[in-house]
Amino acid sequence: MSKKWIGCVTVVLSAVMMAGCGNKIPELTDAQQALVVEYATGVLLKYDGNHESKLVDLALVEQEAEEPVEEETAKVSENEEAEPETEEAGGGLEGDMSDVTVIDQTQAATIESFLHLDSVKITYTGFETEVFYPNQGEDLFFVMNASEGTQLLVLKFLAENLGGAETTLDTVQSGVRFKIVVDGQEKNALTTMLLNDLAYYQGTLAPGESTELVLICEVPNEQAGMISSLELVMKNAEDAVTISLNN
Numbered sequence: 598m599s600k601k602w603i604g605c606v607t608v609v610l611s612a613v614m615m616a617g618c619g620n621k622i623p624e625l626t627d628a629q630q631a632l633v634v635e636y637a638t639g640v641l642l643k644y645d646g647n648h649e650s651k652l653v654d655l656a657l658v659e660q661e662a663e664e665p666v667e668e669e670t671a672k673v674s675e676n677e678e679a680e681p682e683t684e685e686a687g688g689g690l691e692g693d694m695s696d697v698t699v700i701d702q703t704q705a706a707t708i709e710s711f712l713h714l715d716s717v718k719i720t721y722t723g724f725e726t727e728v729f730y731p732n733q734g735e736d737l738f739f740v741m742n743a744s745e746g747t748q749l750l751v752l753k754f755l756a757e758n759l760g761g762a763e764t765t766l767d768t769v770q771s772g773v774r775f776k777i778v779v780d781g782q783e784k785n786a787l788t789t790m791l792l793n794d795l796a797y798y799q800g801t802l803a804p805g806e807s808t809e810l811v812l813i814c815e816v817p818n819e820q821a822g823m824i825s826s827l828e829l830v831m832k833n834a835e836d837a838v839t840i841s842l843n844n
Contacts, residue, residue, distance in 0.1 A: 617771040724824070731791075
């Protein structure tokens with residue numbers, strides 16, 4: 598910083614401090630003195646070729662110092678006028694729902710679309726009630742027994758590869774949770790060790806190949822023979838959808 602500009606600052610400070618009527622030195626508050634110093638520093642830096650100014654417009658600073666009450670009143674007035682317009686345009690909190698993901702239940706949702714499957718189609722084929730499942734087949738890896746007073750409700754699905762190449766079907770990585778609504782009563786799908794459990798299936802399907810997948814829950818014995826409606830609820834971290842399984 599050159600001595601030339603230091604001298605300029607000194608002159609500016611002296612001129613401001615000595616300004617007033619006649620030879621009377623005006624009394625400045627601490628805030629006013631700070632503004633004087635800031636102004637003088639801004640003048641100095643403005644003419645310093647090695648300095649890139651990042652200060653706000655000094656004219657605005659002077660205006661704020663001279664009319665602080667009027668500007669504050671103006672801001673309050675603007676806010677008071679803006680509130681009614683916001684309520685009318687956005688309807689309060691209801692107007693801020695644009696970022697919320699909502700699934701339109703009137704549209705035909707599918708299992709494969711919710712699981713983000715490209716070439717695999719999953720179709721509900723029906724249900725059965727059993728005391729244990731599976732009840733046939735060789736070399737059964739895992740067999741489920743119903744709790745006392747209940748039966749297993751087994752929902753069956755057909756997963757089919759409609760593409761022209763082998764595809765991997767991995768429902769575990771989707772993080773989707775399944776619930777079964779039986780006659781209006783929601784039940785959690787049981788966690789199983791079945792190799793064809795829809796919620797935990799991992800396998801590959803050749804072009805045109807299909808495989809049966811299942812979801813299972815328990816229902817009371819008296820309800821097992823008279824089920825009238827079934828729905829499948831799928832949930833992940835962001836969305837939820839309900840699909841009717843009535844044939």
